[in-house]
Amino acid sequence: MRVRWRVVVRGTLTGSALLALGIAGWRTAAPAIETLRWRADLGDTWGDRRSGGRRHEGIDIFAARRTPIRSTTRGLVIGRGENALGGRTITSARIRFAAATVGSTEPDPPRRNPDMHRTARALPVLALAALSLVLTARGAPAQTELFVGLESEDAVAVVDPATGQVLRKIPVGISGEDIEGVHALATAPDGRFYYLAIAHGWPYGSVWKMSTEKDSLVARTNVGLFPATMALTPDGTWLFVANYNLHGDPALDSVSAVHTPTMTEVAQIPVCTKPHGMVASHDGQWIYASCTRDNVVRKISVASLSVVDSTNMLTDQDRAENKVCYPAGLALSADDSKLFVACHRHAEVRVLSTTALGTITATIPTGDGPYLIRMDPRGERLWVPNRNDQTYTVIDVATERAIATRPASASHPHTFAFGPDGVVYLSMESHAVVPGAIDVIDPRTFETLRSIPVGLQATGVGAIPLAPRH
Numbered sequence: 001m002r003v004r005w006r007v008v009v010r011g012t013l014t015g016s017a018l019l020a021l022g023i024a025g026w027r028t029a030a031p032a033i034e035t036l037r038w039r040a041d042l043g044d045t046w047g048d049r050r051s052g053g054r055r056h057e058g059i060d061i062f063a064a065r066r067t068p069i070r071s072t073t074r075g076l077v078i079g080r081g082e083n084a085l086g087g088r089t090i091t092s093a094r095i096r097f098a099a100a101t102v103g104s105t106e107p108d109p110p111r112r113n114p115d116m117h118r119t120a121r122a123l124p125v126l127a128l129a130a131l132s133l134v135l136t137a138r139g140a141p142a143q144t145e146l147f148v149g150l151e152s153e154d155a156v157a158v159v160d161p162a163t164g165q166v167l168r169k170i171p172v173g174i175s176g177e178d179i180e181g182v183h184a185l186a187t188a189p190d191g192r193f194y195y196l197a198i199a200h201g202w203p204y205g206s207v208w209k210m211s212t213e214k215d216s217l218v219a220r221t222n223v224g225l226f227p228a229t230m231a232l233t234p235d236g237t238w239l240f241v242a243n244y245n246l247h248g249d250p251a252l253d254s255v256s257a258v259h260t261p262t263m264t265e266v267a268q269i270p271v272c273t274k275p276h277g278m279v280a281s282h283d284g285q286w287i288y289a290s291c292t293r294d295n296v297v298r299k300i301s302v303a304s305l306s307v308v309d310s311t312n313m314l315t316d317q318d319r320a321e322n323k324v325c326y327p328a329g330l331a332l333s334a335d336d337s338k339l340f341v342a343c344h345r346h347a348e349v350r351v352l353s354t355t356a357l358g359t360i361t362a363t364i365p366t367g368d369g370p371y372l373i374r375m376d377p378r379g380e381r382l383w384v385p386n387r388n389d390q391t392y393t394v395i396d397v398a399t400e401r402a403i404a405t406r407p408a409s410a411s412h413p414h415t416f417a418f419g420p421d422g423v424v425y426l427s428m429e430s431h432a433v434v435p436g437a438i439d440v441i442d443p444r445t446f447e448t449l450r451s452i453p454v455g456l457q458a459t460g461v462g463a464i465p466l467a468p469r470h
Contacts (some may be wrong), residue, residue: 033171097442135313144419145464148213148427148438149182152456155197156182156210161425161440161463162454170215172196172208184229185460187259189236193218194462197241197259205255207241209246209263212464219263223256229372231278231287236260238302240287242275243268250274253288263367267305271298277342277372286354288325288339297327299343299357311357313341313350325350329415333397334379340395342370342384349373349384362400367391372415376424376443383424385413392416393428394446395449409451410437414458420465423449427461 051293052097146159147169154173157166159376163348173180184197197209205227209218224243241256253275254268272291275298279288287300290313299309313325329342331350332354339352351362365387370393374383381403382395390411394404417425424441436458 003156010461024128028451037209052215060423083450086401098182126403138311143421143466144423145212145258146417146425147185147187147436147464148454148458149185149196149460150436150455151181151183151199151429152179154180156181156454157437157454157458158215159444159452159454160260160437161419161423161450161452162452163449166452166454169455170210170216172210172217182270183227183459185462186230186232187212187464190233191464192259194464195230195232195239196460197223197230198228199228199244199246200414200457201225205243206306207239207258207263221258221263221264221265223258224254224268227256228276229253229278231280232260233280233284233302235284240278240280240289240300242278242289244274244276246274249292253291255287255300264416269305269306271300272296276328279330279332279339281332281336282334286336286416288330288354289334290330290341292309292326292328295325295327297330297339297357299354306328309357313360315360317414318346329370331373331375331382332373337386340373340375340382341374342366344369344371344387347386349382349395364395364400364402366393366395366441367405374416376419376422377418381443382418383426385426387412390428395416404446405439406446406448409439409448415461417461417463419463425461427458429457 004066018160019339028093075283082258087332127246130349144161146161148157148159150157156170156172156173158164158168158170174183178202179358181199181306182196183199187194192212194210194212196210198206198208201222204222204224205226206220206222208220211218223241225248226243227241228244228246229242237260238468239260240260243254243256245251247251250273252270253273255271255275256265257267257269258265271289273293275289277290285382287302288298288418289298290296296314297311297313298307298308301308313327318325324345325343326420327341328344331340332338337354339354341350341352341405343350347366349364349366350360351364354359366384367389369386369388370384371387372385376383384393386396390408390413391405392408392413393402394405395401408428410427410430412429413428415425419425421442424443426441427438428437428439430436433456434452435455438452438454438461439448440452446458
């Protein structure tokens, strides 16, 4: 094919960095570039006005015919096709190349191109120069990156909370047609991996182990029906997955135990009907699971992978008034002595002693529909997303009293994550085609510092501290 490529780079590279690439690249690979007759008038057109009131989100680099195009960053190829603005396109999770053809696209007669080997050698040099310059142009990295599951996009959004930018989206799932649904996300203690619960399956859901460094799948395993939430032991060795069985008839449902080094499901532990809330004890010995249909909490031994204790969350008053708790979320105190249970249909959090499950020691009013609650890393405050009234409640653990209820910026608050500096991140699903979002919250004043649209139906969220770059 005789084509001329116009490379448009979106998302990862900036125009100024590419302009620098042109200069540094030509100097670095001068003999090869001279042979290729690269244009010496490369300009920075990033942000220039274009038709339809849009701005140019790329930079044009003209190359000789038959020049291979190589990505300057790792990524997953997620599509290829035609684009009215850019011609032929190849899209990856991090970067888009638009290739516009000039002149004939009919196949050439077979012949040897003496410059091909020099071309192939030159472009990797340029790619390395680009990557180096991008890192320089970006300056100091954010202290934290957020990984956000997007249930209705089958993707993970990687977000810089300091700037409010979605840095990239990583496609997940294996179906090209059906939404599979990222419903939960858990981060490994060392920050090297995160785990996704992919809820919809054929018929079973699955858990994916992803690399935070390479944005790539490490391994996956099938679990039960509609895996909804997960709990990871503090050493990162065991992942417990609540198989919520959303679309199935009431049954004795299970919690899957997954050995994370090998990503092997070693057991499905029968627990109750519709397990949803999950939390691991800080000593790594116990997993607590709450079941919404049965209104019970089960205690699971990590050593034996079996249920060892249980309690019902209904009170005498609940039964007299024909009410249910619908325990949707769980959290533990720092010393594991108290279990906090979000009664989704009671607008309250109930407190249990873990010594012997069964006695409700306190009830704490919240907003409507408390959901996947989270304890802050210091064990001082319990953060409660109120799914039904677009608010969140903060509870002081020492006094077991709510100290604040604040509005969320989008509907259907889902859950929380915490940065290494204590900053709080609230994920909100929103609804329909309205993008879900992340609220960045000051843990002292409870003020929302920034709201970041991230994509369709934001669910699980994890905060990964970045290593300093020298």
